[in-house]
Amino acid sequence: METTEALLGGSRVRIRTAGAKSAPTVVVLLGAHPARDPARTDAALAARLEASGLRCVLVESDPALPVDQLRALLDTAEVAWAHLVGIGAGAPTAWAAGGRMLDRVSSLVVLDPLIGGPAGPDPDAAPAEVATTVVALDPRARAWAYRAGRRVYADYRVVELGTGPIDLAAALATEVVLRSGAW
DSSP, rough: OOEEEEEEEEEEEEEEEEEOOSSSSSEEEEEEOOTTOOOHHHHHHHHHHHHTTTTEEEEEEESSOOOHHHHHHHHTTTSEEEEEEEEEGGHHHHHHHHHHHHHTTTEEEEEEETTTSSSSSSSTTTOOOOOEEEOOOOOHOOOOOOOHHGGSSOOOOEOOSSSSSOOOHEEEHHHHHHOOOOO
């Protein structure tokens, strides 16, 4: 996996890339999440997406990258069009981009949008206008996901993974591949 760093809006952003540049690109906005073990989950997710024929761009930013800087990040990573994934603190940015960056975002998958922020994605933000999947582990995120459906003006799906042990990388990769397919 190739690693680079960029300075966006005064914050240092770490970008890890795997897969062919010619492949459809998945941009994963990483944030803290209790089920995510960065040492294992991130590499396994990238490997699964790459094995599925996708280019994976993992983005680590602290604090979470604002939407207005996401466009610059996509330019830096040479991504013209992306399937966007938001995990934990990355979920609010991903969700907002699904409503404001229709020229660059083709689909959206978020994991537990309430984790990483007190209220999750802003309920008054622009509606998501791309095909969207919410992967819910936390009961609060499940309840939020069902309410948020009326704020998505495209295909919308909620996936409840339950409370038992799961392979987070496998579950997320499955949902991303399903959502990113040009059916």
